Amino acid sequence: MSVDAQLPDKVCLHRGEHLQLIACGHWEYATRTLATGAVGIVAITPDERIVLVEQFRIPAGRRVIEIPAGLVGDQSDLVDEDLLVAAQRELLEETGYQSERWTQLVQGYSSPGLTDEAITLFLAEDARKTAPGGGDDTESIVVYEVPIREADAWLATKLAGGVGADLKLLAAIHLANQAVNRS
Amino acid sequence: MSVDAQLPDKVCLHRGEHLQLIACGHWEYATRTLATGAVGIVAITPDERIVLVEQFRIPAGRRVIEIPAGLVGDQSDLVDEDLLVAAQRELLEETGYQSERWTQLVQGYSSPGLTDEAITLFLAEDARKTAPGGGDDTESIVVYEVPIREADAWLATKLAGGVGADLKLLAAIHLANQAVNRS
Numbered sequence: 001m002s003v004d005a006q007l008p009d010k011v012c013l014h015r016g017e018h019l020q021l022i023a024c025g026h027w028e029y030a031t032r033t034l035a036t037g038a039v040g041i042v043a044i045t046p047d048e049r050i051v052l053v054e055q056f057r058i059p060a061g062r063r064v065i066e067i068p069a070g071l072v073g074d075q076s077d078l079v080d081e082d083l084l085v086a087a088q089r090e091l092l093e094e095t096g097y098q099s100e101r102w103t104q105l106v107q108g109y110s111s112p113g114l115t116d117e118a119i120t121l122f123l124a125e126d127a128r129k130t131a132p133g134g135g136d137d138t139e140s141i142v143v144y145e146v147p148i149r150e151a152d153a154w155l156a157t158k159l160a161g162g163v164g165a166d167l168k169l170l171a172a173i174h175l176a177n178q179a180v181n182r183s
Numbered sequence: 184m185s186v187d188a189q190l191p192d193k194v195c196l197h198r199g200e201h202l203q204l205i206a207c208g209h210w211e212y213a214t215r216t217l218a219t220g221a222v223g224i225v226a227i228t229p230d231e232r233i234v235l236v237e238q239f240r241i242p243a244g245r246r247v248i249e250i251p252a253g254l255v256g257d258q259s260d261l262v263d264e265d266l267l268v269a270a271q272r273e274l275l276e277e278t279g280y281q282s283e284r285w286t287q288l289v290q291g292y293s294s295p296g297l298t299d300e301a302i303t304l305f306l307a308e309d310a311r312k313t314a315p316g317g318g319d320d321t322e323s324i325v326v327y328e329v330p331i332r333e334a335d336a337w338l339a340t341k342l343a344g345g346v347g348a349d350l351k352l353l354a355a356i357h358l359a360n361q362a363v364n365r366s
């Protein structure tokens with residue numbers, strides 16, 4: 001289908017509390033009901049470690065290793081939250097790290113055939129631990145600091161142990177390598 | 184929530200033709216109705232180019248650059264299809280490329296808070312064009328061969344032009360760099 005094609009009308013098949021199922025002609029996809037965006041953080045410590053999180057994910061049915069990330073605008077008091085502010089909030093909440101050196105990186109889709117979810121990635125350099133982290137009351141997040149140059153081998157060991165991985169993690173390792181090689 | 188926690192029962196909120204919306208306690212997520220898996224291909228030509236595709240994606244509402252990828256088991260005659268066979272089929276259908284050197288890489292989730300979709304990545308080295316590609320009757324796929332070492336700059340130019348990107352693409356560039364540096 002070309003970019004100029006007239007798309008069929010969108011029909012809401014079901015509106016849940018957090019997700020909606022949409023049909024557009026023969027195509028179906030999921031979209032979030034409240035969130036206006038999503039952010040992910042490539043956080044790098046002064047000694048070139050990347051800050052990663054592990055948490056139980058209900059859809060996956062197991063613990064999954066990811067970069068710190070979160071939704072924007074999904075809480076009624078934060079509807080107009082700026083992407084960078086959301087990234088700073090999520091990094092602190094999930095990991096207890098803060099940074100003074102933020103750079104907005106690429107925005108991309110997590111699975112553009114299945115959802116309109118687009119995630120804006122941020123680089124947070126010189127990230128330092130200032131708080132316990134671990135997420136909000138509903139989350140139980142384990143935080144790792146992994147040397148960037150050993151991250152692939154570390155991940156392979158974790159996967160062999162039965163933990164899952166978010167593929168954005170590999171994108172983040174790529175971006176972290178770029179940042180370290182540049183500096 | 185710990186990995187040992189007893190999860191609430193899963194409830195199907197809506198079953199579409201391709202996607203279902205599932206609730207598990209307070210959590211909601213999307214799952215495919217038919218597909219049993221998904222594959223993505225990091226295809227590298229003999230002169231160290233990565234093979235990428237661009238197609239219009241209804242959820243994104245625009246053209247998106249991705250790695251060649253596809254579903255496994257979503258057609259009634261291919262329910263028991265092997266992951267490698269599916270990857271070989273998708274690479275040929277979408278791009279017209281074939282390879283004799285396949286390696287299974289990492290499996291990971293595309294967005295483990297939103298969907299159970301897990302994608303198994305394959306490396307296809309020495310990939311050579313043997314057919315026109317372009318996808319099936321419903322797809323209109325543009326194929327690119329991008330030098331791996333220039334892929335980040337190439338992508339930045341494409342994004343600046345208004346095309347979207349699947350974040351798995353950055354994961355694929357990372358894996359392609361590893362493959363090229365290893366050989």
